[in-house]
Amino acid sequence: MNDDFVPAHPQDPGLDPAQDAGSHADAILKVEDVSKIYRSGDTEVHAVSSATMAVDQGEFVALLGPSGSGKTTLISMIGGLLSPTTGSITLAGTDVAALSKRELTAFRAERVGFVFQAANLVPFLTARENLLYVSTLQKRISRKEAHARADQLLEELGLAARAKNVPEQLSGGERQRVAIGRALMNDPDLILVDEPTAALDTKLGRQVVELLAREIKQRGKTGIMVTHDLRMVEYTDRVFEILDGHLTHVEQPSALAH
Amino acid sequence: MNLALTEMRRSKLRFGLLAGAVSLLVFLVLLLTTLSTALVNSITGALNGVDAQVLVYSAQARDNLQASRLEPGVVEQVTGVDGVGAAGPISTLTTSAALKDGTEDLQVFGFQPGQPGAPTGLSEGRLPQSSAEVAVDGGGYVIGDSLDLTAADKQLEVVGLLRGAQFSATPTAYITEDLYGQIVKATNPGVPFVPVNAVAVSTQDDPATVVSAINEQVPGTKAYTKSDAVALIPGVASISQTFGILVGLTFIIGIVVIGFFFLILTVQKMKSFTLLRAIGAGTGRLSRVVAMQISVVVLLASAIAVVLTLLAVRGLNSGIPVSLSPALVAGTVLAVLVFSLLAGLLSIRRIAKIDPFTAAGAR
Ligand SMILES: Nc1ncnc2c1ncn2[C@@H]1O[C@H](COP(=O)(O)OP(=O)(O)O)[C@@H](O)[C@H]1O
Ligand SMILES: [Mg+2]
Numbered sequence: 001m002n003d004d005f006v007p008a009h010p011q012d013p014g015l016d017p018a019q020d021a022g023s024h025a026d027a028i029l030k031v032e033d034v035s036k037i038y039r040s041g042d043t044e045v046h047a048v049s050s051a052t053m054a055v056d057q058g059e060f061v062a063l064l065g066p067s068g069s070g071k072t073t074l075i076s077m078i079g080g081l082l083s084p085t086t087g088s089i090t091l092a093g094t095d096v097a098a099l100s101k102r103e104l105t106a107f108r109a110e111r112v113g114f115v116f117q118a119a120n121l122v123p124f125l126t127a128r129e130n131l132l133y134v135s136t137l138q139k140r141i142s143r144k145e146a147h148a149r150a151d152q153l154l155e156e157l158g159l160a161a162r163a164k165n166v167p168e169q170l171s172g173g174e175r176q177r178v179a180i181g182r183a184l185m186n187d188p189d190l191i192l193v194d195e196p197t198a199a200l201d202t203k204l205g206r207q208v209v210e211l212l213a214r215e216i217k218q219r220g221k222t223g224i225m226v227t228h229d230l231r232m233v234e235y236t237d238r239v240f241e242i243l244d245g246h247l248t249h250v251e252q253p254s255a256l257a258h
Numbered sequence: 259m260n261l262a263l264t265e266m267r268r269s270k271l272r273f274g275l276l277a278g279a280v281s282l283l284v285f286l287v288l289l290l291t292t293l294s295t296a297l298v299n300s301i302t303g304a305l306n307g308v309d310a311q312v313l314v315y316s317a318q319a320r321d322n323l324q325a326s327r328l329e330p331g332v333v334e335q336v337t338g339v340d341g342v343g344a345a346g347p348i349s350t351l352t353t354s355a356a357l358k359d360g361t362e363d364l365q366v367f368g369f370q371p372g373q374p375g376a377p378t379g380l381s382e383g384r385l386p387q388s389s390a391e392v393a394v395d396g397g398g399y400v401i402g403d404s405l406d407l408t409a410a411d412k413q414l415e416v417v418g419l420l421r422g423a424q425f426s427a428t429p430t431a432y433i434t435e436d437l438y439g440q441i442v443k444a445t446n447p448g449v450p451f452v453p454v455n456a457v458a459v460s461t462q463d464d465p466a467t468v469v470s471a472i473n474e475q476v477p478g479t480k481a482y483t484k485s486d487a488v489a490l491i492p493g494v495a496s497i498s499q500t501f502g503i504l505v506g507l508t509f510i511i512g513i514v515v516i517g518f519f520f521l522i523l524t525v526q527k528m529k530s531f532t533l534l535r536a537i538g539a540g541t542g543r544l545s546r547v548v549a550m551q552i553s554v555v556v557l558l559a560s561a562i563a564v565v566l567t568l569l570a571v572r573g574l575n576s577g578i579p580v581s582l583s584p585a586l587v588a589g590t591v592l593a594v595l596v597f598s599l600l601a602g603l604l605s606i607r608r609i610a611k612i613d614p615f616t617a618a619g620a621r
C-alpha cells in the first residue's frame with residue numbers, strides 16, 4: 001500500500017536475522033536473542049527460540065507463521081505481558097525485561113497498544129467508553145483531550161454512529177475496529193495486533209487491515225501485525241516469518257509457501 | 259469514565275436486586291435491634307433511670323428487686339457505710355388502677371424526694387413533692403390529669419410525665435415514699451412496718467468499691483452496681499440474647515450475600531478483568547472497582563432500610579415507646595460496610611491472581 005517506509009534489504013531471505021537487526025542501529029524496537037520456554041511439570045515447550053528483530057520508528061511489519069509457531073508468545077513478550085526466558089527487548093530505550101510488575105502495568109498502559117486475538121472489549125462499556133477507559137490508565141492525555149481523541153478515532157474508523165453501542169450490538173468488523181481505536185487511544189510507541197482478521201471474512205478482513213495500516217501510517221506509529229494470512233502482507237512494510245519458534249526476516253513474502 | 263458506576267448503570271436490575279435484598283436484611287437488623295432496645299428499656303427503664311450508682315437488695319432477694327424486702331432502718335445503716343454519699347429508699351408494688359388509656363395494670367414506685375432513688379427521665383412537669391401528686395410514664399396522661407388509684411382509693415394529680423422510666427413494660431407511677439406507706443397500710447391493715455425494696459446509693463467513689471463495702475458492713479443485704487442490677491432483671495438477659503442471635507444471624511446472612519454476589523460477579527467478569535489487566539489496569543485499580551460497587555450497594559441498601567425502619571417504627575403502635583437511634587443507624591451501616599468490604603476480599607483475591615498474559619491467548 002505504502003512503500004515509502006520499506007528499507008532496502010540487500011540480504012537474501014533466510015540470512016542470519018542478527019545481521020538484519022544490525023542494519024537498524026537506531027530502531028525503536030530491538031529484540032535480541034529472545035527465547036521463551038514454557039515449563040509445566042517435566043515438559044518444556046520452546047515456543048520462541050533465540051529470536052532477533054529490529055523495527056524502525058514508523059514501520060508496520062507483519063509477523064507471519066502457522067498456528068502454534070510462537071507468534072502470540074513473541075508479541076506478548078514485546079508488549080510486556082510475558083517475560084522472556086532469555087534475551088533482551090528494548091522499546092524506545094526501555095529495557096522491557098528489567099521492568100517490575102508495577103512498571104510493566106504502566107508500560108502496557110502507556111507505551112503499547114494491543115489488539116488481541118480474542119476478547120478485546122469490555123462488554124458493559126459502549127464503543128466510546130471502551131476507548132475512554134484506557135485513557136484513565138495514563139496521565140499524559142487530559143480528560144478533555146481524551147474525549148476529543150476518542151471521538152476523532154471513532155470518526156476515522158467509521159464508527160461515529162456506533163459510539164454509543166455496546167460490543168454486543170456491533171458486528172465482528174466493527175468490534176475489531178473499536179479494538180484498533182482502543183489500541184491507538186493512549187498514543188503508544190508500539191501497536192501490537194494479533195490476527196485481526198481471524199474472525200472476519202476476506203473482504204472485511206482487508207478493510208480492517210487497510211484501516212489499521214492507514215491509522216498507523218497517518219500517525220507515524222510503529223506496528224507489528226501477527227497473521228497467518230499471506231494476503232494481508234501487502235499492507236505492511238516488511239515481513240518476518242516464524243516457524244516452530246524460529247524467527248526469520250523475509251525478503252519476498254510472495255515466495256512464501258503456505 | 260468510572261468503570262464501577264458505568265457498569266452499575268448498565269446493569270441496574272442486577273445491582274438493584276442485590277441492593278433490595280441487602281436493604282431488607284439491614285432493615286431487619288435495624289428493626290430487631292430497635293425493638294429489642296425498646297423492649298429492654300421498657301423492662302429496665304425504671305431501674306436504669308434511678309438516680310443512683312449503687313443499689314442494695316436483701317440478701318434473700320435472688321437479685322430480684324421485686325422479691326427484695328428490707329426494713330426501713332437499712333437506709334440509715336447503708337448511709338453510714340464508707341464511701342456512701344447519700345442513700346434513699348426505693349419501694350415498688352404492682353397494683354390495679356383505672357388508667358386513662360383504659361388499661362389497668364400499674365407499677366408504682368415510691369421514692370424519697372431529694373434523695374437517691376428518685377427517677378430521671380422527666381419529659382414534662384416535675385416530680386411529686388406531696389402525697390397528693392404523681393409523675394407517670396404511660397397510661398395516656400397529660401399534666402393536670404387525675405390518676406385514680408383504685409386499690410388505695412386515692413385520687414392523685416399528675417404533675418410530671420416521664421419517658422423511658424417504665425418497669426416490666428407496664429405504665430409506671432412515681433410517688434413519694436410517704437404516700438407509698440399510706441397505700442401499703444391501706445391495703446394491708448396489719449403490717450408492722452412498711453418495707454422498702456431497695457436502697458439507692460449515690461457516691462463519688464468507685465461504685466464497685468462501695469458495693470463491697472456495703473456487702474461487708476451491712477449484714478443481710480446484697481449490693482450491686484446499677485448496671486449489674488439492671489442486667490439481672492429477670493428476662494433482660496434472655497431478651498438481649500435472643501434478639502442478639504437474630505440480629506447476628508441476619509447480619510451474617512447479609513454479609514455472605516454481598517460477598518458471594520460480588521464473587522460470582524467477579525468470576526463472570528474474569529475475561530474483562532483479564533483484558534483490563536493486560537492493557538495496563540493495575541490490580542489495585544480493579545480492586546477499587548469492586549470496593550466502590552460494594553460501597554454503593556451498601557449505602558443504597560442502607561438508605562432504603564432506614565426509610566423502611568422509620569415507616570415500620572411509625573406504623574408500629576406497640577404501646578412501648580420505640581424510636582430509631584441515629585447512633586444505631588450509623589453503627590449498623592458502618593459495620594455492614596466494613597464487613598462487606600472484607601467479604602469483597604474474596605473477589606479481590608481472584609483479581610490479584612489474574613495473569614494478564616491470559617488475555618493474549620486465543621480463547
Ligand atoms: N501458557 C502456555 N503454556 C504452555 N505452552 C504454551 C502456552 N502458551 C502457548 N504455548 C505453546 O507455545 C507454542 C506457541 O504458542 P503461540 O505463541 O500461542 O503460537 P501462535 O500464536 O503462533 O499460534 C505452542 O506450541 C503453544 O502450545
Ligand atoms: Mg496466537
